[in-house]
Amino acid sequence: MTIQEPDFWGEIEVDGTVTPSMILKQQASLLGVKTNHLLEAEVRTHTYYDSFRHSFDLVVPGLDNYTYELFKVSHGAKLYPVTPLSEADARHNGEELLTEDDFKRWVHHKLSSPDTKRIVANLLSMARS
Amino acid sequence: MAEAHAVDVVVLAESPMDAGILIEALNSSREGEFQLPWAQSRYLTIFTRFSREFLQPVFESERVSIRRLSLPARSEVLIAAVHFPSKLHWSGDSQSYECMELAKQIAALEDRVGHQRTVLLGDFNMNPFESGLVAAGGLNSVMSRRTASRSTRTVQGREYRFFYNPMWGHLGDLRGDTAGTYYYDNAQHVNYYWNVFDQVLIRPDLAGGFDSDKLKIITTVGRRSLVGHDGRPDATDSSDHLPIIFELRF
Numbered sequence: 001m002t003i004q005e006p007d008f009w010g011e012i013e014v015d016g017t018v019t020p021s022m023i024l025k026q027q028a029s030l031l032g033v034k035t036n037h038l039l040e041a042e043v044r045t046h047t048y049y050d051s052f053r054h055s056f057d058l059v060v061p062g063l064d065n066y067t068y069e070l071f072k073v074s075h076g077a078k079l080y081p082v083t084p085l086s087e088a089d090a091r092h093n094g095e096e097l098l099t100e101d102d103f104k105r106w107v108h109h110k111l112s113s114p115d116t117k118r119i120v121a122n123l124l125s126m127a128r129s
Numbered sequence: 130m131a132e133a134h135a136v137d138v139v140v141l142a143e144s145p146m147d148a149g150i151l152i153e154a155l156n157s158s159r160e161g162e163f164q165l166p167w168a169q170s171r172y173l174t175i176f177t178r179f180s181r182e183f184l185q186p187v188f189e190s191e192r193v194s195i196r197r198l199s200l201p202a203r204s205e206v207l208i209a210a211v212h213f214p215s216k217l218h219w220s221g222d223s224q225s226y227e228c229m230e231l232a233k234q235i236a237a238l239e240d241r242v243g244h245q246r247t248v249l250l251g252d253f254n255m256n257p258f259e260s261g262l263v264a265a266g267g268l269n270s271v272m273s274r275r276t277a278s279r280s281t282r283t284v285q286g287r288e289y290r291f292f293y294n295p296m297w298g299h300l301g302d303l304r305g306d307t308a309g310t311y312y313y314d315n316a317q318h319v320n321y322y323w324n325v326f327d328q329v330l331i332r333p334d335l336a337g338g339f340d341s342d343k344l345k346i347i348t349t350v351g352r353r354s355l356v357g358h359d360g361r362p363d364a365t366d367s368s369d370h371l372p373i374i375f376e377l378r379f
Contacts, residue, residue: 064185068189122169123169
């Protein structure tokens, strides 16, 4: 006779939430294609005490992998809210990005901003020279 | 100042002046002497008397610029320049966390380039004794060259690389006519008045070539004073921070 061990786990459901890291990596994967791989974007993730930190880097392979850290964000185990970590973001917005949609809007704004376009253009010029 | 002290590398944090105007001024006595290597950091401007090819950036952000100084017939050196956010905008905790991020970034780059000959300098907007500068997981900088010569220390099984921070020796007015690089007065119970926010930190592998007598906080350039009658930095005609100068042989 076999004894059925009790299962304390119950049903494990996979949450459909898109993580901040997935959103960043998806956007990072687009840059190389858009620039003929003269520029690449990478997401570095590390833990810091009870938070996860993601750095969004622009990398120029042709310049010995020169790296420009475009921005950093942080979140806890609950994924949202996400906190932008640059001083300008903290000062001007002063608020956390509460939901996936808020975060997507923020990333869109950041990547399409004049500052980002200027930096990308400069790095492309350097990569081509 | 660059001319008077025969400076090889000039690092400016949050300079309001256009780099083109600055380089004209730097080259006013000898055309083409100073060059401006390409870079992206918004808050840092770096000029060099060396050819710009010898000072290439490897990692940058708005407030950090880390470059390889590769001079012919010399061992390569990493020069990391920083301008950390002011205490007006960031808490001490946030500044400390930023030190941890920077320490990790520097260690990663040292691993990549294969040496630890790194000098870190700039406006930290923190004093040498603050936790971000001192903590093992922060910049792990100590006041003693001998202590730093141990190279690393281990905390909870994790190994952290030392920096030697000679700016500890410039807290207070015993060494000169100024007690720091930045003056701040407010009506709080704890107020240092003078702060040493502008610092140079040196890895043990380079500390042997550092001459402590040549590390100075500059208060005058020729006949021009950088401080007012009260001895405080003259923010109107110069800067609210006093510059530092040092010499490193490698």
